[in-house]
Amino acid sequence: MRTEFRKAILPDEIRSLMAFDRKIFPRSDLFDVTAWKTCESYWMVVDGVKVGCCAFEKHVDFREDISEEGVNRSRKGSLYISSTGILPKFQGQGFGALLKSWEISYARYYGFTRMVTNTRKQNLPIIRLNRRFGFRVVRTTPRYYSGPTDSTVVMELLLQDRRRSARAV
Numbered sequence: 514m515r516t517e518f519r520k521a522i523l524p525d526e527i528r529s530l531m532a533f534d535r536k537i538f539p540r541s542d543l544f545d546v547t548a549w550k551t552c553e554s555y556w557m558v559v560d561g562v563k564v565g566c567c568a569f570e571k572h573v574d575f576r577e578d579i580s581e582e583g584v585n586r587s588r589k590g591s592l593y594i595s596s597t598g599i600l601p602k603f604q605g606q607g608f609g610a611l612l613k614s615w616e617i618s619y620a621r622y623y624g625f626t627r628m629v630t631n632t633r634k635q636n637l638p639i640i641r642l643n644r645r646f647g648f649r650v651v652r653t654t655p656r657y658y659s660g661p662t663d664s665t666v667v668m669e670l671l672l673q674d675r676r677r678s679a680r681a682v
């Protein structure tokens with residue numbers, strides 16, 4: 514089984530990203546063109562087939578839920594994971610864990626010291642998956658989502674700079 518992670522080409526692949534998103538997320542949670550343009554997105558391709566996709570915003574803290582203007586804030590060293598998804602027909606086979614693991618490696622490789630993500634409170638699969646990889650809940654904000662109404666759970670993972678600590682030893 515050959516697995517690769519490939520950066521989505523913008524703007525050429527925005528339609529593909531949106532079509533992929535529609536197969537995974539409820540209608541109310543879909544990203545629009547502007548949201549995809551804001552992110553850096555990666556496909557997870559298994560034996561030539563797009564199985565999963567994730568999206569990042571670099572040096573960003575997720576604050577939309579608590580800021581009065583409903584916007585995120587820049588924060589050096591913080592990688593915001595705005596989307597992680599595996600096509601339904603490939604779920605439950607460990608691909609979500611593989612993608613999450615790659616996201617964390619990506620963050621470490623590029624020297625991020627923190628990862629932040631958010632999800633529906635009802636979304637136990639991703640909350641469990643994030644917890645398994647060491648993410649902890651930092652807050653739960655009510656009525657963030659509509660269709661259906663739900664809270665957003667904000668989770669973070671603090672990353673040690675292993676290269677620096679190795680040098681310090």
Ligand SMILES: CC(C)(COP(=O)(O)OP(=O)(O)OC[C@H]1O[C@@H](n2cnc3c(N)ncnc32)[C@H](O)[C@@H]1OP(=O)(O)O)[C@@H](O)C(=O)NCCC(=O)NCCS
Nearest residue numbers: 596597598599604605606607608609610632638639641642
């Ligand atoms: C969350 C998601 C990425 C997990 O992908 P997956 O390929 O099914 O996950 P895996 O097979 O690697 O399972 C990893 C872990 O996910 C969790 N999980 C997966 N399916 C689950 C389910 N139906 N119920 C509870 N936990 C579940 C478990 O912690 C599981 O670990 P376990 O096998 O030890 O129980 C996938 O369900 C998905 O794409 N969901 C829709 C999109 C979404 O909601 N994304 C998150 C918000 S951005």
